[in-house]
Amino acid sequence: MSLSIDLAGRVALVTGGARGIGRGITEVLVQAGATMVTCGRSPAEPPHGAEHRLCDVRDAASVTELVAGIAEDHGRLDLVVNNAGGAPYAMAAEASPRFHDKIVSLNLDATLLVSQAANRVMQAQDGGGAIVNISSVSAERPSPGTAAYGAAKAGVDALTTSLAQEWGPKVRVNAINVGLVRTPDTADHYGGDATVAAIEATIPLRRMAQVAEIGQLVAFLGSDLASYVSGARVACHGGGEQPVFLYIAQNAHQQTEEN
Numbered sequence: 592m593s594l595s596i597d598l599a600g601r602v603a604l605v606t607g608g609a610r611g612i613g614r615g616i617t618e619v620l621v622q623a624g625a626t627m628v629t630c631g632r633s634p635a636e637p638p639h640g641a642e643h644r645l646c647d648v649r650d651a652a653s654v655t656e657l658v659a660g661i662a663e664d665h666g667r668l669d670l671v672v673n674n675a676g677g678a679p680y681a682m683a684a685e686a687s688p689r690f691h692d693k694i695v696s697l698n699l700d701a702t703l704l705v706s707q708a709a710n711r712v713m714q715a716q717d718g719g720g721a722i723v724n725i726s727s728v729s730a731e732r733p734s735p736g737t738a739a740y741g742a743a744k745a746g747v748d749a750l751t752t753s754l755a756q757e758w759g760p761k762v763r764v765n766a767i768n769v770g771l772v773r774t775p776d777t778a779d780h781y782g783g784d785a786t787v788a789a790i791e792a793t794i795p796l797r798r799m800a801q802v803a804e805i806g807q808l809v810a811f812l813g814s815d816l817a818s819y820v821s822g823a824r825v826a827c828h829g830g831g832e833q834p835v836f837l838y839i840a841q842n843a844h845q846q847t848e849e850n
Contacts, residue, residue, distance in 0.1 A: 594816065596623050596810045596811060596816060597623065597624055597814070598620060598623040598624045598625035598669075598670070598810065598813065598814060599623075599624030599625070600624075600626075601624075601625050601626065601667075601669035601670060601813075602625065602626045602628070602665045602666075602667050602668050602670070603620050603625040603626070603627055603628070603668075603669060603670035603671070603672065603813065604628045604629075604630065604657075604658070604661060604668065604670070604671045604672065604705075604709070605617045605620070605627070605628075605629050605630075605672040605674050606629075606630055606631075606646075606648050606671075606672065606673055606674050606675035606701070606705060607630075607631055607674045607675030607676070608627075608628075608629030608630070608631075608637065608672070608674060609631055609635035609636065609637045609638075609641075609643055610631075610635065611774050611776075611802070612674060612725065612769070612772055612774065612802050612805055613629065613672075613674040613675070613725075614629075614637075614638055614802065615801070615802025615803050615805060615806045616672055616674060616725075616802070616805060616806040616809050617629055617637060617638050617641050617806070618638045618802075618803065618806060619803055619806025619807055619809065619810050620670075620672075620806065620809065620810055620813075621638060621639070621640040621641055623810045623814075625669075625670065625813075626665055627640060627641035627642070628641065628642050628643075628644060628661055628665075629641050629642070629643045629644070630643065630644045630645070630646040630648070630657055630675075631643065631645070631646070631675070632645065632646070632647050633645070644657055644660070644661075648675050648697070648701035648704065648705055649696045649697055649700060649701045649704070650704075651704050654701075654704045654705055654708050655708050657708075658705070658708035658709055658711075658712060659708075659712075662712045667712070667716050668709060668712045668713065668716075668720060669713075669718065669720045669721070669813075670720060670721050670722075670723070670813040671705060671706065671709040671720070671721075671722045671723070672722075672723045672724075672725065672809055672813075673701070673702040673705055673706065673722065673723070673724045673725060673747075674725045675701060676697055676698040676701075676702075676725065676740075676743075676744075677697070677698070677740070678694045678698070678737045678740035680736045680737060681736065681737075682735075682736060683738040683739070686739070690739075691739040694739040694740055694743060695739055695742070695743045695746075697743075698740060698743035698744060698746075698747065699743040699744075699746040699747055699750070702724055702747050702750065703750060706722050706724075706750075706754060706764070709722060709762075710754075710758055710762055713758075713761060713762045714761050714762065719760070719762050719763075720761070720762050720763075721762070721763045721764075721765070721812065721813045721817075722754070722762065722763070722764045722765070723765055723766070723767065723809050723812050723813060724747050724750070724751050724764070724765070724766040724767070725766075725767055725769060725805075725809075726744045726747045726748050726751070726766040726767060726768045726769065726824065727740075727741070727744040727768060727769055727770075728768050728769065728770045728826070728828050728831075728832070729741035729744050730744035730745040730747065730748045730768060731745070731748075731768060732832070744768075747766060748766055748768070748824050751764050751765060751766040751824060752822045752824075755821040755822030756822065759821055763812075763817070763818075763820065763821035764821060764822065765812045765817075765820060765821060765822070765823045765824070765825065766823070766824045766825070767805065767808055767809065767812070767824075767825050767827050768824055768825065768826050768827065768828065769800070769805060769827050769828070770794075770799075770800065770826075770827060770828025770829055770832070771790065771791075771794065771799040771800065771828070772799055772800045772801070772802060772805060773787075773798075773799045773800065773801060773802070774802060777799065793832065793833050793838060794828075794829045794830060794832075794833075795829055795830025795831065795833075796829035796830055798829065799829070800827065800828075800829060804827070805827060808825065808827055812825070
């Protein structure tokens with residue numbers, strides 16, 4: 592028996608789905624046959640086969656209007672991917688309360704707002720629906736320089752398990768704890784290709800993820816192949832991060848052998 596992911600006839604929303612990781616997710620879901628909607632605060636050109644709508648996912652009224660409009664125009668909403676998020680680097684001791692509020696609002700509060708609006712539609716339709724929250728490995732380990740982001744993503748993980756309990760059996764809710772992912776901005780973000788290569792050498796699979804690989808996992812979690820998966824936090828990090836002390840010890844041992 593061959594297995595394939597077929598999302599034909601299903602309507603999906605990816606927040607922040609016109610750029611970065613969200614764009615990769617959207618492209619995969621389009622390939623799987625889903626009717627695709629992306630959203631963001633600014634106009635954007637989504638991947639071919641998707642439509643883009645304006646929405647500030649931190650604003651409850653804007654979110655309600657978005658989700659209601661999708662359900663009205665397309666007749667249903669089957670899959671929601673809470674992808675919008677992120678944070679600039681800022682040490683916690685120096686960041687302002689307003690800065691932290693904005694980070695938590697975008698990464699945690701918005702996830703709950705969008706999920707609530709989606710749940711209202713999904714609970715009332717045949718077949719229910721699925722929600723996939725894009726979380727981060729920062730939820731599970733120290734996140735110096737992005738402390739509020741890490742805390743918010745830990746909240747997303749906790750939120751995922753709670754909503755899965757509350758909203759079953761009609762709605763499945765899962766999270767993906769994403770590690771390092773290559774995007775067009777990766778080299779600039781880390782200071783060049785050499786630095787990226789050094790970072791990738793510390794990952795067990797010796798590379799960062801491609802955006803499509805995150806999309807493929809989203810497609811699985813949104814499909815019938817994952818019909819008994821709910822409340823899960825799925826790691827997608829290439830094997831995880833090597834403890835720093837081991838990395839230092841291995842380098843020291845290698846240098847000793849070379850000398």
